[in-house]
Amino acid sequence: MKKRICILYTGGTIGMVPTDRGYAPKPGALAQYLKAIPDLASPEAPTWELVEMEPLLDSSNITVREWRAIGQAIFDHYDRFDGFVVLHGTDTMAYTASALSFMLENLQKPVIFTGSQIPLCRMRSDGRDNLITSLLIAAQGRAAEVCLYFGGKLLRGNRATKRSADGLRAFSSPNYPPLAMAGVEIRYDQAALARPAQKGPLTLAPFEAAPIGVLKVFPGIQFGLFEPILTEALRGIVLETFGAGNIPDGGGALLPLIQKAGKNGTVLVVCSQCGEGSVHLGAYATSAPLKASGAVSGRDMTTEAAVAKLYYLFSRGHSAAEVKRLMEQDLRGELTGE
Structure with a gap:
């Protein structure tokens, strides 16, 4: 049976459209972009469903309130899906991935953050590979934690940091090895996947805006x-x-x-x-x-x-x-x- 993956779109470059004020997220635009990617309808692809957050935001405008909303969305849809791909702007993606790693207590399914440096509406967009590979990683289920996939590397979400404003390998994990490398095959580092054990049903620990x-x-x-x-x-x-x-x-x-x-x-x-x-x-x-x-x-x-x-x-x-x-x-x- 095919795995079911929820694509949760929060905003960010990957689904943005050009406007007279520069690129900005637009409701409904990402769904059209996804329909134009043949690989997403491939027999090898997992079954997926798109859920758009409201409002869609440039990630520089993400706050604790949005962290709570993303966590709540994953919690609400948790039983329906085998994994999650969260599309997010790169500027604060590492902050949100870190936050969700703590907020989702006893997480036993993959939550993969990804996005792009070039929008899907552009010919050279890096978003296609980032999205497709993230879907496959979420469906494989080996990294059952909050991760960040970008530019061929799967990183632990709370170990990642943005290192480049315009490079396609935008993130690094300076003090911890990648959980997986995506080349011809996706190769996991079993030792790197080890982390403190969590047991029991998923619990949501919403954040308060502490000073x-x-x-x-x-x-x-x-x-x-x-x-x-x-x-x-x-x-x-x-x-x-x-x-x-x-x-x-x-x-x-x-x-x-x-x-x-x-x-x-x-x-x-x-x-x-x-x-x-x-x-x-x-x-x-x-x-x-x-x-x-x-x-x-x-x-x-x-x-x-x-x-x-x-x-x-x-x-x-x-x-x-x-x-x-x-x-x-x-x-x-x-x-x-x-």
């Missing part, structure tokens, strides 16, 4: 400028540091800010600006203030995964202490344990 910030450290940063945002309302902050977790002392201005954040109950997660490698707080003297303040290491998590994980943990109602503890634990294959 979270991201701050990138740079040479000459004046930390005092950021003091006004460090209020009790700020629940968590991802700090992108140099190297393995190193920061400038800011003329002595940083430590009081970190201490203030700690007193306010703000969870400070340290990630690295480097694409590859891991945070090791305390390895260098320049990271000692962060370790002493109670900041937690994001280890080798991407910023996208760290942000999504904070939303998830705060939405589950955990205390700041519990959020800190769980941020350093591998929940969905998002980080490498020590």
Whole structure:
């Protein structure tokens, strides 16, 4: 029996049409594009059904509300399909894939995010291969988790990051190997597919719009400028540091800010600006203030995964202490344990 796959279209370049203001998503346009792809009607293709989200959005406009809507759509259709292909704009695809990896608890079916850099309405669109291969991967069922397929590589969703604004291999997974490579055949890496076990029926853990910030450290940063945002309302902050977790002392201005954040109950997660490698707080003297303040290491998590994980943990109602503890634990294959 053929597998049944739901194609969930959220917007993004793959289904956009040209307008006088540039490319934009248009309801109904993607359905027409899909009818023009003969391979989708091939006997080798799984049975598929298109579900369009409303409204369709450029992915730069995706928010926590849309994450909830995508998660809800998958939850509502879960029993009817063997897998899902989520068509999404590339700009924030890694954020949404990371979010869904936490939101869909006990997921036992493939959820494959993909899209394109060139719309399907253009002759050289990369969307055809990305879509067709994603459908086959979803139907094969071997990667029963949230993944991102693009340019011949199947990546764990919460390990992916966008690396190119115009290249057709737009995504990378700097700290984790691809789950599969698509050449003449789709070859899976069985060891890479391993992740923390999840058991039981699918549960949806919707996110709340918790106050979270991201701050990138740079040479000459004046930390005092950021003091006004460090209020009790700020629940968590991802700090992108140099190297393995190193920061400038800011003329002595940083430590009081970190201490203030700690007193306010703000969870400070340290990630690295480097694409590859891991945070090791305390390895260098320049990271000692962060370790002493109670900041937690994001280890080798991407910023996208760290942000999504904070939303998830705060939405589950955990205390700041519990959020800190769980941020350093591998929940969905998002980080490498020590």
